[in-house]
Structures are given as structure tokens and as C-alpha cells.
Amino acid sequence: MADQLGTRRGTRHAVVIGGSIAGLLAARVLAEHAERVTIVERDRFPVEPEPRAGVPQGRHLHVMLTGGQRALEELLPGIVGDLREHGAPVVGMPEDIVQWQQGRWYRRTPATVHFFTGTRPLVEHLVRRRVLADPRISAVEGTEASGLAGDATRVRGVVLRERGAGRNKPPRVLEADLVVDASGRGSHASEWLAAIGAEPPREEVIDTGLAYATRLYRPGRAQDDGDFKGHYLIPNPEQTYGGVVLPVEGGRYLVTLSGLRGEEPPTDGDAFEKYAERLPHPVLRDWLAKAEPESAVHGFRASSNVRRRYDRPGLRPAGFLATGDALCTFNPVYGQGMSVAAISAVALRDALADPRRTPTTRRVQRALFAASRQAWDISAGADKNMPGAEGSAARTRPADRPVAWYLKRIQDRAPGDPVVGSAFRSALALSTPLTSLFAPPVLRATLFGPVRGTPAAPPLHRESGAE
Ligand SMILES: Cc1cc2nc3c(=O)[nH]c(=O)nc-3n(C[C@H](O)[C@H](O)[C@H](O)COP(=O)(O)OP(=O)(O)OC[C@H]3O[C@@H](n4cnc5c(N)ncnc54)[C@H](O)[C@@H]3O)c2cc1C
Structure with missing residues (x-):
């Protein structure tokens, strides 16, 4: 042959x-x-x-997503236990994170997916x-x-x-x-x-020109005013700045700020913290103000x-x-x-x-x-809609429109609706196929269900016993 x-x-x-x-x-x-x-x-x-x-x-x-953890464990049985033993933190979504997307704060209901957030060198x-x-x-x-x-x-x-x-x-x-x-x-x-x-x-x-800048921090003493493990402010076509704070091994946190072409985050320490003011809410900037930097700022553009x-x-x-x-x-x-x-x-x-x-x-x-x-x-599907996206595959096709319409309805409902939120998170975590977003209960909630209420301010405490 x-x-x-x-x-x-x-x-x-x-x-x-x-x-x-x-x-x-x-x-x-x-x-x-x-x-x-x-x-x-x-x-x-x-x-x-x-x-x-x-x-x-x-x-x-x-972050190591649920689908990745499962595959890794199949290939190297015991590796997930190794990660835990070596202090790689586990973060439950949406319970553990103060998360903002498209003008809404996610309800911190019990976690339906878990990520490892240990450093890349440790993994x-x-x-x-x-x-x-x-x-x-x-x-x-x-x-x-x-x-x-x-x-x-x-x-x-x-x-x-x-x-x-x-x-x-x-x-x-x-x-x-x-x-x-x-x-x-x-x-x-x-x-x-x-x-x-x-x-x-x-x-x-498909290239949006997104640039990252990351710095290691030790949290400040005055930071115990909530039970969250981190923050995640997700960029979208109208608000293109992103910010993430997540724990890594050794009690420290990695903080990443991101912006698109022409708005790249700086790699100078003071300017990095000032850049956090561009985020849609001061919650992350306030966290930084109380934390101690432990490294230089590292940039990444490709x-x-x-x-x-x-x-x-x-x-x-x-x-x-x-x-x-x-x-x-x-x-x-x-x-x-x-x-x-x-x-x-x-x-x-x-x-x-x-x-x-x-x-x-x-x-x-x-x-x-x-x-x-x-x-x-x-x-690639999300990046096509970002302003300034370039490249051979960046053009949206008429066939993309119904999918984009449906996904927008999912995103509107995910922060407040546990059924839609859970399906959305599992698909993003590569744990279930994208077709699971069309399973009957999700389809019903997405097409006919209301956009449920979400917290008016960053939820610093989890919702105990929430549905
Ligand atoms: C800023 C940033 C953040 C990311 N965040 C995440 C995240 O949160 N979660 C996640 O899952 N992934 C993330 N990724 C992606 C992740 O880093 C990679 O997908 C992952 O490292 C697997 O990549 P790889 O092994 O294919 O290649 P790489 O990790 O890039 O490794 C390539 C290897 O090949 C070697 N090499 C290159 N050329 C040669 C050569 N000619 N001969 C011999 N050796 C060579 C290099 O030294 C290197 O060891 C991120 C990537 C970036 C850029």
C-alpha cells in the first residue's frame, strides 16, 4: 500500500x-x-x-479544559492526580469566577465544569x-x-x-x-x-491582532472580601479589552490583559496596571492595586x-x-x-x-x-466577528448568519440561565460537541426562554444552593 x-x-x-x-x-x-x-x-x-x-x-x-483533562488522563493515567498533587489549582465555572461578558455578570451558581489553572511549565x-x-x-x-x-x-x-x-x-x-x-x-x-x-x-x-501581556502577582492581604478564585472579563466586538486573573501553584496569580491591533497592552509595569482601567469595570484594576507584582510583564503578539x-x-x-x-x-x-x-x-x-x-x-x-x-x-467563528479581523478565512459567509444569531441568543442567556449556561460551558470546555447546544432543553430555552436576571454588580460571593 x-x-x-x-x-x-x-x-x-x-x-x-x-x-x-x-x-x-x-x-x-x-x-x-x-x-x-x-x-x-x-x-x-x-x-x-x-x-x-x-x-x-x-x-x-x-487553562486545561475538561475535554483536555479527559484525553490526557486516557493517555497518561494518573496525570490529573499529579497536577493536583503539585498544586495546580482547580477552578469551577461559573461558581469560582467573577465573570463579565457582553455587559452581564455571570451568576455564580454551582460549577458544571472544572479547569486546571497550573502554569504551562508545570503541565x-x-x-x-x-x-x-x-x-x-x-x-x-x-x-x-x-x-x-x-x-x-x-x-x-x-x-x-x-x-x-x-x-x-x-x-x-x-x-x-x-x-x-x-x-x-x-x-x-x-x-x-x-x-x-x-x-x-x-x-x-484569521488574525484579530490580539496581544497579551501577563504578570505574576501575590494577592494582597486585603483581598479576602469575597470567595472567588479569579476574574474573567471577556472581550467582544463592542468591548475589545480582556482581563483574566487566575490562581497558579504556590499561592500566586497570573494576570493577563489583552487588546486588539493598535491597542496592545504595554509591557512596562506601571503602564500595565494603568491599562487595566480600560476594562469595562474597575473590579480587576482594584484587585491589582492591592496585589504585589512578582515578575516583569511579558508580552505575546502572535x-x-x-x-x-x-x-x-x-x-x-x-x-x-x-x-x-x-x-x-x-x-x-x-x-x-x-x-x-x-x-x-x-x-x-x-x-x-x-x-x-x-x-x-x-x-x-x-x-x-x-x-x-x-x-x-x-x-475562528468568534474571531471572524471581531473588528479588524484579517486573513484568508476571515470573511463571514451568508451561512454563518443563522449560527451567529443562535449563538448570540445563547450568550445572552448563559450568564443567568443554568440550562443554557451549562451547555455553553461544556461545549467551550471541549467536553461535549457543539451539537449539544441544540439539545431540546437548550434549544427551547434559547429560542423561547426569557433572558434571566443577572447580578447588577460583580458577584463577590457564590450563590449557595442556587438552581
Ligand atoms: C499566549 C498564549 C496563551 C495560551 N493559553 C493557552 C491556554 O490557556 N490553554 C491551552 O490549552 N493552550 C493555550 N495556549 C496554546 C498552547 O500553548 C499550545 O497549544 C501548547 O503548548 C501545545 O503546543 P505544541 O506542543 O503544538 O507546540 P509548542 O508548545 O509551541 O512547542 C513546539 C516545540 O517544538 C520545538 N521546536 C520548534 N521548532 C523546532 C525544530 N525545528 N526542531 C526541533 N524542535 C523544534 C520548540 O522548542 C517547542 O518545544 C496558549 C498559547 C499562547 C500563545
Whole structure:
């Protein structure tokens, strides 16, 4: 079979480019199918959970959604317990958060979904520890992939360049019968494919120019005037500033402020706190005024939604796959990337193990694509409506209008109606499919139900025993 993954005798050696969350989880799955798996990583892994150069987003807030937790636990049983043990806080929605969206405060009714809010380096550290404990998986650190070996019909390995080895050391080829690109948002796979005569994937882009600025804080002593764990002020087309405060391990909080192109949050400490005055309510600025900063402010600007259509026909080699951010990356405001990396690894596992179908490259790539579709529909669907959205996929189509109309009714009702709110949160948490928003009780409440009352001021206390 020309397009079968690996060789006729099965995959002997699989190489994964990028040792971050998507790469580690793909390696975990491939270890069940290949004789050995090598992860090629540009960085050297830190011994402790620390930010590293290859993952610059690691200093920013990272929530692990319910759907991601479930997938992670399937792949690495016990990992959710590890997160808890290492102090990653659990936040229940809507109970624990003072949340504002489109002019309304959410009622703080009992939680229907729970997120982990531990730092990104902690999550990666715990995943890496478990994955690299598998003797079938090894990592080549401090080494960069700089191309593919093979031709347009089949990939035969990866061209490697040791970092800091100087110009005299020639690149070497690491032979493989399966190569997985998990090198993140900045993947060079399109150029690598073109260099071996294959067709790069078409890219879909929606870019709102959103910029993040994040700083670590210790809460002030005078901050115990409520029972909330954080704040979440969500941007929308009329009010484009965002603000989030969430707890991380060690009793500290990460605070992120965001704004669109031309209104980017500053990375100077005083200006950062002043920028919080642009939010639609002073509640977050007041929290900051009582808190103690514990780090510099870190900025991040590359926030576009980018999807590479490897699932579409084209002259592409057998034995090459893309996953994680290298396949599909999202506006980070929706907190999806790590969860999609885990859900994609489960999809890879299922596609490789499907007894009914030969796992051809195209079939497996399509399964990976499908695993990111819901997150894309949420993120790209919302971003299309933001002012100044640009890119090849930014245009709204007439068919988008009824969906946008229905979603607006859902958003109007979610803050005050527990039925609609619960369905909305589960879908956003990648825990239930988007079609669950059309289940009869949700449909009824959305089409015919009233917009229920919501708190007039930021709810600093949870509603005990609320419906
Ligand atoms: C500001 C921000 C906030 C975010 N917040 C959230 C959130 O709240 N929740 C969430 O789930 N997700 C969030 N994400 C997304 C999340 O960070 C990623 O989806 C997640 O890290 C998985 O990405 P990945 O493993 O595919 O790639 P990355 O984490 O980007 O890792 C790519 C890896 O490949 C390595 N690499 C790159 N090129 C090469 C090469 N040529 N050779 C060898 N190695 C290479 C890099 O060093 C790195 O280790 C956020 C992203 C950003 C930017």
C-alpha cells in the first residue's frame, strides 16, 4: 500500500519534531506502534518546571479544559492526580469566577465544569516526566530539525542540526519511516515539504491582532472580601479589552490583559496596571492595586488562528503527519491548544488502532484534523466577528448568519440561565460537541426562554444552593 504509514512491516522508527505537549503526547501514542520513537527538540529540557525559549507562551496563563483533562488522563493515567498533587489549582465555572461578558455578570451558581489553572511549565514537566520514562521513547535535545529527507512520495527521515555546533559540523539525517511535525505555531514544514518536491498545505488564517501581556502577582492581604478564585472579563466586538486573573501553584496569580491591533497592552509595569482601567469595570484594576507584582510583564503578539489543510488532497509524502499547533493553532483567549494536543493524540491512537481501516497517512491526518475542528469552530467563528479581523478565512459567509444569531441568543442567556449556561460551558470546555447546544432543553430555552436576571454588580460571593 503506497500510502501506508511507516513501512510494509510496520513502523520501526518514528521521529517526532518538537518535545512540547503535542510532541510528547504523540510520542506516547506512537510508542505502541513503532519499535522506537525519537523526539527531536531544539531546547534542552529544564530539570524543574521552568519556562524555556522554545515555548515563549509558557509565561502566560494556561487553562486545561475538561475535554483536555479527559484525553490526557486516557493517555497518561494518573496525570490529573499529579497536577493536583503539585498544586495546580482547580477552578469551577461559573461558581469560582467573577465573570463579565457582553455587559452581564455571570451568576455564580454551582460549577458544571472544572479547569486546571497550573502554569504551562508545570503541565509540560509532568507530561514529559511520564512520557520520557517509557524506555521505547528517547529525546535528542539541543538539536533542531532543518528539513526532511526523502521525496514527494515518501519521507525517509529528518535533517538535523545540532544547536551551537558551529558551521563546520554538517547536518546529519536521522532516518525514520514516520515523521510527525509537532514543532508548534512557527513550524517550517511547508518549506521542508516544498524542498523535497511536495505540495505545502493551504493555510487558513484569521488574525484579530490580539496581544497579551501577563504578570505574576501575590494577592494582597486585603483581598479576602469575597470567595472567588479569579476574574474573567471577556472581550467582544463592542468591548475589545480582556482581563483574566487566575490562581497558579504556590499561592500566586497570573494576570493577563489583552487588546486588539493598535491597542496592545504595554509591557512596562506601571503602564500595565494603568491599562487595566480600560476594562469595562474597575473590579480587576482594584484587585491589582492591592496585589504585589512578582515578575516583569511579558508580552505575546502572535495570536492568529492558523489551520494548515494537510487533510486536503495534494502531492504529499507518505509517512509525514502534523499535529498540535503545527497543524492548527488558535487565538489563545479560548484556552484550547493544550487540550486539542491531547484530544489529537487520542485521535491518533484511535486511527492507528482502527481494525476496519488501514491507517494511511491521509486517513490519520484527517483524524488529526477532525480532532481540532470544534476548537477551530469556536475560536475562528468568534474571531471572524471581531473588528479588524484579517486573513484568508476571515470573511463571514451568508451561512454563518443563522449560527451567529443562535449563538448570540445563547450568550445572552448563559450568564443567568443554568440550562443554557451549562451547555455553553461544556461545549467551550471541549467536553461535549457543539451539537449539544441544540439539545431540546437548550434549544427551547434559547429560542423561547426569557433572558434571566443577572447580578447588577460583580458577584463577590457564590450563590449557595442556587438552581
Ligand atoms: C499566549 C498564549 C496563551 C495560551 N493559553 C493557552 C491556554 O490557556 N490553554 C491551552 O490549552 N493552550 C493555550 N495556549 C496554546 C498552547 O500553548 C499550545 O497549544 C501548547 O503548548 C501545545 O503546543 P505544541 O506542543 O503544538 O507546540 P509548542 O508548545 O509551541 O512547542 C513546539 C516545540 O517544538 C520545538 N521546536 C520548534 N521548532 C523546532 C525544530 N525545528 N526542531 C526541533 N524542535 C523544534 C520548540 O522548542 C517547542 O518545544 C496558549 C498559547 C499562547 C500563545
